[in-house]
Amino acid sequence: MSLNESLDALRAKMTSEAAGAYEEVLQRLDPRLLAENALKPGDVMPNFELPNAEGKMVSSLELLSHGTLVVTFYRGSWCPYCMLTLQALDLILAPVPGQQASLVALSPETGGRARFVKDKYNLRFELLADVDNAVASMFGVLVRLPPLYRQRLLSQGIESETLHGRKGWFIPVPSTFVVARNGTVAHAEIHVDYTRRTELDTLPLVLRALRQYS
Amino acid sequence: MDLPQIGYFIVLSRVLNFTHAARECKITQPALSRAIKRLEWELGGDLLLRERSLTQLTEFGRAMLPLLEQVQAAADVARDEARQLQTQERAPLRLGLSPWLAFPLIGTVLREVIASVRSTEFSVSVEAEPVMRERMLRGDLDVLVGLRADTLPERFNQWQLFSTGAAVFLPRDHLLAADELIHGSRLAESVLLGASEPEALPERILSQIVRRLGRRPSTPHRASNWETSLQLVRSGLGLGLGLSCWPTPPELVARGLADRLPDYEVVVETIAGRPQSRAVSTFVKLARASAWMNPANVP
The missing domain is CATH 3.40.190.10 (Periplasmic binding protein-like II)
Incomplete structure (x- = not known):
């Protein structure tokens, strides 16, 4: 089953309560504005340095020195759509010797949750803790989860302060950026609708094109 | 939301006047109004009460202000780090540890700070938390790992690392x-x-x-x-x-x-708004990202 088929199947199982919260997200977030605010092809990616799942610091400069960098933001370990996407990305962009592209996935979750996700799904790429959303805000993909959604998570015992060490429910919009070796953004995808990742299938093509021109 | 929008709101919450805030932010007043409106729509509430001569924060605005200030502060720290990455500036890390906390993981975190920020020079002090908080305010200490106090002096940033019985x-x-x-x-x-x-x-x-x-x-x-x-x-x-x-x-x-007592929260604290070395910000990030308890217990 392809990623989008899996996501469709998951969305088909959405309860009416979840659907209300989902509609609110779509209503609240303006895809046009988000695309305007976020990094765009041609922009220079800001450098960053974040802890990985193993408690080591990973720097974007170091990653770029090996080649193309794919930076993907996911909402958190509580988001089943994000978990499916991470697993799909692992297959799409599995580290191949000589491929010269690295993938990092960022979420604001702290307290060892990156390790938990990485181990649970046997992911082979770096999961970074974007502490206080510093990188998401520099990439222009930071949003606040709307009230219905926050309430729904709270009723399941899922709380911002526990997950992020911060109140407020600020999270990144699911998004993926392909950054060329010189630090310039080559490709950007912002998924306001968190249940869909329609364009991810094109990533290998983007990477191949970048390799040809680099 | 984007960082300029957040910055505009923070300025506006200080000067409480659209004309003055627009001038300070170097944008036109209609552009400022539009940015604030967009932020309000996304956050889901009015941040400001606009009366003819008076602009005031709403209750929602007052609740959102510290959260948005934290977002801005985190981005500022990240930018400062990116700048320091290019240099080999001296990176002091003066750490205060509670005398009642024992954790082997502190050593692991410090080792990683040093591996990542080669110019780190650290010192560790072990004293009662109130004494160390005083020292932080005086500028003698950069960061504290201790137990959450019932009341925290103003100007402190505090993050929970874990709670324990x-x-x-x-x-x-x-x-x-x-x-x-x-x-x-x-x-x-x-x-x-x-x-x-x-x-x-x-x-x-x-x-x-x-x-x-x-x-x-x-x-x-x-x-x-x-x-x-x-x-x-x-x-x-x-x-x-x-x-x-x-x-x-x-x-x-x-x-x-058996008589269930409240859990104790272990926190890391810094002074809000104070410039910090890359060693300090790296320590805080690593400490917060780490699984202090068994990762299997993480929900």
Whole structure:
């Protein structure tokens, strides 16, 4: 089953309560504005340095020195759509010797949750803790989860302060950026609708094109 | 939301005047109004009350302000780090540690800070939290790892690392060691070890026990840190009060309390808005990202 088929199947199982919260997200977030605010092809990616799942610091400069960098933001370990996407990305962009592209996935979750996700799904790429959303805000993909959604998570015992060490429910919009070796953004995808990742299938093509021109 | 929008709102919340704020932000007033409107729509509430001559923060605006300031501060730190990445600036890290916290992971985090920021020069102080908070305000310490206090002085940033339960430490062959959980009433008949500082952890646990028992168990002996306290337990001078996250020496056992006491939160603190070296921001990030407890327990 392809990623989008899996996501469709998951969305088909959405309860009416979840659907209300989902509609609110779509209503609240303006895809046009988000695309305007976020990094765009041609922009220079800001450098960053974040802890990985193993408690080591990973720097974007170091990653770029090996080649193309794919930076993907996911909402958190509580988001089943994000978990499916991470697993799909692992297959799409599995580290191949000589491929010269690295993938990092960022979420604001702290307290060892990156390790938990990485181990649970046997992911082979770096999961970074974007502490206080510093990188998401520099990439222009930071949003606040709307009230219905926050309430729904709270009723399941899922709380911002526990997950992020911060109140407020600020999270990144699911998004993926392909950054060329010189630090310039080559490709950007912002998924306001968190249940869909329609364009991810094109990533290998983007990477191949970048390799040809680099 | 984007960082300029957040910045505009922060300026506006300070000057409370659209004309002045627009001038300070170097944008036109209609552009400022549009940016604030967009932020309000996304956050789901009015941030400001706009009256003809008066602009005021709404209750929602007051609630959102510190959260948005934190977003801006985090981005500022990240930008500053990116700048420091290019240089080899001296990176001091003056760390304060609570005398009642024992965690091997601190060593792991410090090792990684040094591996990542080669110019790190660190020092570790172990003193009571109120003393160290004073030192932080004076600029003598950069960061504190300690127990959450009931009240925190202004200007402090605080993040929870983990929370952990109270535990009683006792010799393996002690009568009470057979119980999985110890009832407060049984502690009333034992000698417990207190602490030299009235606000220290064992005293805080004791006051909870006293609240439930209605009287204070005998505490003739006091220690000033967790290691001394456990040493006294080993010498048979009393039962130690501490945290279930402490490493237990082989000749001792740790038991929880049957009368469920509140958990204690371990936090990391810095002074808000103070410029910090890359070693400090790296330490805070690593500390917050780490699984202090068993990762299997992470929800």
